[in-house]
Amino acid sequence: MDEARFVEFLKExxxxxxxxxxxxxxxxxxxxxxxxxxxxxLLIENVHFSLDYYTLEEVALxxxxxxxxxxxxxxxxxxxxxxxxxxxxxxxxxxxxxxxxALEKGCRQWQVELAGGDFxxxxxxxxxxxxxxxAKKPIYRHNAQAGDLIGITGVTGESxxxxxxxxxxxxxxxxxxxxxxxxxxxxxxxxxxxYVNAMIDVSDGLLIDLKRVLTASGKGAKIFYENxxxxxxxxxxxxxxxxxxxxxxxxxxxxxxxxxxIAPEKEKELRKEHIDYYIIGEITPQPGELIILDxxxxxxxxxxxxxxxxx
Amino acid sequence: MDEARFVEFLKExxxxxxxxxxxxxxxxxxxxxxxxxxxxxLLIENVHFSLDYYTLEEVALxxxxxxxxxxxxxxxxxxxxxxxxxxxxxxxxxxxxxxxxALEKGCRQWQVELAGGDFxxxxxxxxxxxxxxxAKKPIYRHNAQAGDLIGITGVTGESxxxxxxxxxxxxxxxxxxxxxxxxxxxxxxxxxxxYVNAMIDVSDGLLIDLKRVLTASGKGAKIFYENxxxxxxxxxxxxxxxxxxxxxxxxxxxxxxxxxxIAPEKEKELRKEHIDYYIIGEITPQPGELIILDxxxxxxxxxxxxxxxxx
Numbered sequence: 114m115d116e117a118r119f120v121e122f123l124k125e126x127x128x129x130x131x132x133x134x135x136x137x138x139x140x141x142x143x144x145x146x147x148x149x150x151x152x153x154x155l156l157i158e159n160v161h162f163s164l165d166y167y168t169l170e171e172v173a174l175x176x177x178x179x180x181x182x183x184x185x186x187x188x189x190x191x192x193x194x195x196x197x198x199x200x201x202x203x204x205x206x207x208x209x210x211x212x213x214x215a216l217e218k219g220c221r222q223w224q225v226e227l228a229g230g231d232f233x234x235x236x237x238x239x240x241x242x243x244x245x246x247x248a249k250k251p252i253y254r255h256n257a258q259a260g261d262l263i264g265i266t267g268v269t270g271e272s273x274x275x276x277x278x279x280x281x282x283x284x285x286x287x288x289x290x291x292x293x294x295x296x297x298x299x300x301x302x303x304x305x306x307x308y309v310n311a312m313i314d315v316s317d318g319l320l321i322d323l324k325r326v327l328t329a330s331g332k333g334a335k336i337f338y339e340n341x342x343x344x345x346x347x348x349x350x351x352x353x354x355x356x357x358x359x360x361x362x363x364x365x366x367x368x369x370x371x372x373x374x375i376a377p378e379k380e381k382e383l384r385k386e387h388i389d390y391y392i393i394g395e396i397t398p399q400p401g402e403l404i405i406l407d408x409x410x411x412x413x414x415x416x417x418x419x420x421x422x423x424x
Numbered sequence: 425m426d427e428a429r430f431v432e433f434l435k436e437x438x439x440x441x442x443x444x445x446x447x448x449x450x451x452x453x454x455x456x457x458x459x460x461x462x463x464x465x466l467l468i469e470n471v472h473f474s475l476d477y478y479t480l481e482e483v484a485l486x487x488x489x490x491x492x493x494x495x496x497x498x499x500x501x502x503x504x505x506x507x508x509x510x511x512x513x514x515x516x517x518x519x520x521x522x523x524x525x526a527l528e529k530g531c532r533q534w535q536v537e538l539a540g541g542d543f544x545x546x547x548x549x550x551x552x553x554x555x556x557x558x559a560k561k562p563i564y565r566h567n568a569q570a571g572d573l574i575g576i577t578g579v580t581g582e583s584x585x586x587x588x589x590x591x592x593x594x595x596x597x598x599x600x601x602x603x604x605x606x607x608x609x610x611x612x613x614x615x616x617x618x619y620v621n622a623m624i625d626v627s628d629g630l631l632i633d634l635k636r637v638l639t640a641s642g643k644g645a646k647i648f649y650e651n652x653x654x655x656x657x658x659x660x661x662x663x664x665x666x667x668x669x670x671x672x673x674x675x676x677x678x679x680x681x682x683x684x685x686i687a688p689e690k691e692k693e694l695r696k697e698h699i700d701y702y703i704i705g706e707i708t709p710q711p712g713e714l715i716i717l718d719x720x721x722x723x724x725x726x727x728x729x730x731x732x733x734x735x
Contacts, residue, residue, distance in 0.1 A: 114517065119543075126528055127538040131504055140506075140540040145456050153506040153554065155542045160510070193442055195451075195464040197508060197552035199471070206425065217437055227438040229451040231466045231552075232430075241508035241542070241552035243464060 117328065133253070136329070138183040138314060139244075141251045150246040152183035158237040166279045169208055171293045172238065173215035174222075178295035179316070180244035181223055182369045185298045186314035188306025189248035193228040196242055199235025223299060250306055252373075257311040257330035259398035261374035264309075264390045266301050268342045269319045270358070273365030274350055288350055298371045301388050308383045309373040318364040320414060322372055324403065330374075333402025336394035338363075338412060363405070363414045428639065444564070447640070449494040449625060450555075452562045461557040463494035469548040477590045480519055482604045483551065484526035485533075489606035490627065491555035492534055493680045496609045497625035499617025500559035504537040507553055510546025534610060561617055563684075568622040568641035570709035572685035575620075575701045577612050579653045580630045581669070584676030585661055598657055609682045612699050619694045620684040629675040631725060633683055635714065641685075644713025647705035649674075649723060674716070674725045 114122065124135045132142035139152035156162060156176045164172075177194070184191040196216070200209055220226055228245070275292030283289070298314070305312060311330060315322045319341075327334055341362055351358040374396050375383065383390075397404075405412050425433065435446045443453035450463035467473060467487045475483075488505070495502040507527070511520055531537055539556070586603030594600070609625070616623060622641060626633045630652075638645055652673055662669040685707050686694065694701075708715075716723050 123524070123538070126524065127531065129504065129537050129539050131537070131539070134504075134537070134539045135541075142539075144460075149455075151506060151540065151554075151556070153508050153541050153552075155508045155510060155544050155550075155552075157510050157544055157546050157550070160544055160546055193440065193445075195462060195554050197464050197466045197554075199466060199468050199550065213434065213437065220438065226440050226442070226445070227434070228440050228442070228445045228453075229462065230446075230464050233466050233468055233471055235468050235471060235548075235550075237547060239468070239510065239546075239550050239552075241464075241466075241550075243462075243506050243508075243554035245462070 137254055138186040139189070139246065141187070148248045148251050150184050150187050150189040150248055150251060151243060152180055153241065153243045154179045154183065156240040158239065164238065166284050167293060169212045170215035172240065173212050174219045175293065175295050176240040176242050177216070177219040177223065177225065178297045179369065180242050181225070181297035181299050182295065182314045182316070184244055184246035185302025186312050186371055187246070187248055188250060188252040188302055188312065189246040190303055191223065191225050191244050191246040191299065193226040194242050194244040195228055196230035196240070198230065198232050199237070199239030200232070201236065201238060202234045248303070248306065252306050252309055252312040253329070254311055254313050254326045255329035257326050257332050257374040257396045258376065259332060259396055260377070261310055261396040262377055262380050262392045263323070263334060263336070263394040263396060264373050264375060264392050265315065265319070265341070265370050266298050266390045267368070267370035268344055268347065269315060269368040269370060270361035270365040271344065271347050272367040273361040274347065274356070276367070287346055292367060295369045297369055301371060304386050304388060305371060305373055308379045309375045312371055312373040315368045315370050315372050316366065318366045319368070319372065320363050320403070326372065326374065327401065327403065331400045333397035333399040334394055334404070335397055336405045338405055338407035340391060340393045342391050359412060360414055448565055449497040450500070450557065452498070459559045459562050461495050461498050461500040461559055461562060462554060463491055464552065464554045465490045465494065467551040469550070475549065477595050478604060480523045481526035481529070483549065484523050485530045486604065486606050487551040487553050488527070488530040488534065488536065489608045490680065491553045492536070492608035492610050493606065493625045493627070495555055495557035496613025497623050497682055498557070498559055499561060499563040499613055499623060500557040501614055502534065502536050502555050502557040502610065504539040505553050505555040506539055507541035507551070509541065509543050510548070510550030511543070512547065512549060513545045534608070559617065563617050563620055563623040564640070565622055565624050565637045566640035568637050568643050568685040568707045569687065570643060570707055571688070572621055572707040573688055573691050573703045574634070574645060574647070574705040574707060575684050575686060575703050576626070576630070576652070576681050577609050577701045578679070578681035579655055579658065580626060580679040580681060581672035581676040582655065582658050583678040584672040585658065585667070587678070599661055603678060606680045608680055612682060615697050615699055616682060616684055619690045620686045623682055623684040626679045626681050626683050627677065629677045630679070630683065631674050631714070637683065637685065638712065638714065642711045644708040644710040645705055646708055647716045649716055649718035651702060651704045653702050670723060671725055
């Protein structure tokens with residue numbers, strides 16, 4: 114069973130009567146005048162990261178950041194979180210304090226608070242954060258409309274290339290930093306929420322996350338590859354390591370930019386907000402259709418992105 | 425640093441502006457007319473349980489139950505939860521489905537819903553559940569009053585003896601079941617909330633959890649051991665294995681009964697609710713005092729209970 118089918122299985126087996134449960138970046142429950150968003154992301158040693166090339170501070174900050182990204186992708190603002198921490202005794206008490214110092218730094222940096230949790234020794238470092246947020250108007254994956262423009266808020270692929278280099282033992286450089294240091298779009302998310310129809314954060318790869326929007330919305334898409342931003346650094350690194358740039362850009366994963374769909378007239382209004390984004394395609398009415406053109410030439414990527422069940 | 429000091433360190437470093445954060449069985453945030461309670465408990469393979477003597481169904485149900493117990497201890501009703509699951513690939517897809525079947529069974533049994541989460545492969549089975557609940561009037565640890573009676577809702581020590589037997593390779597019998605099958609006090613918790621001053625669930629041992637109440641409230645306690653319920657099964661098992669019964673009863677852990685303190689006049693009213701509980705002592709004004717009498721004779725247990733940092 115792949116991840117998409119597994120999520121469908123869970124949605125069917127676990128109906129949610131309080132609001133929107135399984136299947137988006139966060140659950141949504143109406144509370145008072147606005148909506149409470151709750152998301153949960155795991156970071157497990159030797160699955161999501163290795164302490165060979167991550168410091169504890171980097172791991173702690175990333176564990177908060179990936180959850181902030183989920184709340185931002187729903188158009189919300191993160192407020193506080195709960196930490197489930199399995200911490201190897203071998204790392205020692207000082208390392209444990211380092212971890213909490215980093216967590217405190219993250220709290221200050223992103224204006225969120227630690228509200229509780231549970232702590233245990235464990236064979237590997239295991240971090241489970243549940244983030245609570247709020248939104249006036251949550252944005253879902255399932256509301257993309259035919260004719261919508263498709264936008265992204267930043268570059269994709271650099272994180273994946275950075276990870277590849279880290280795994281090769283190259284531990285310094287800007288793309289490695291891109292992989293290790295997640296910059297969640299906490300400012301843009303709530304602004305975009307006032308204009309867009311659908312939104313998701315690109316955590317598993319541009320195409321796989323776009324497909325999640327298409328599937329949820331019953332729509333298709335046309336992507337103009339040449340509109341996707343690719344930095345000089347990225348081009349040079351790909352060329353140096355003889356890599357086809359298309360694959361990391363389209364299927365890389367862990368980019369944590371926001372992907373959104375927006376009506377053309379709303380996109381005109383959005384320009385007045387002066388936030389950076391790139392229009393990379395458009396939503397088509399045909400369910401499941403996905404056409405990728407690079408300067409008019411059809412391209413077909415080898416993989417769609419990271420599937421938690423297959424990798 | 426022991427657990428109590430670590431919690432103090434965290435409370436100081438992570439102030440919570442939305443309500444009551446770190447330091448009780450759950451956080452408390454006022455939302456609308458009542459209070460939202462959130463708790464998070466980890467279950468980690470080979471730390472909290474072993475698959476040598478737990479079935480996946482037992483682990484899944486326990487992972488829900490321990491969180492229900494925390495919400496009940498705050499006088500609340502659990503509503504829905506988020507699951508962070510690290511699942512070993514080696515166990516196979518069928519085992520994974522078994523796990524979710526058990527989770528569904530737990531949802532039906534306890535009237536809670538799965539609202540979301542995250543899933544990953546992992547070297548060991550990791551379960552992190554964040555439970556959301558509600559209370560009209562949350563009950564804290566810090567409100568015990570001098571002169572309060574101390575009550576518990578059930579027996580203690582059987583779970584610890586059960587675990588000891590399981591570790592010895594004895595895998596059948598009622599005390600083993602007591603350890604593996606947590607029966608959270610979801611009915612009694614909200615009823616008690618109408619009468620008691622302070623409450624906690626006994627997860628780490630009667631004395632250690634009582635001390636948490638005493639420390640938080642700045643009070644002392646006198647315990648009358650002979651009032652603590654001990655079953656015939658427990659007495660016979662202790663005698664068979666030449667164990668001093670006092671230790672598991674006072675310091676056993678994983679009992680998941682509720683311990684509460686209640687004004688004597690309120691206790692009279694509580695009797696009309698016809699729920700089972702036992703008055704085992706009283707709160708004294710002297711901070712930190714803890715006197716345990718067995719039919720008038722002073723006893724001093726060797727340990728207080730399970731400390732997550734020392735064990």
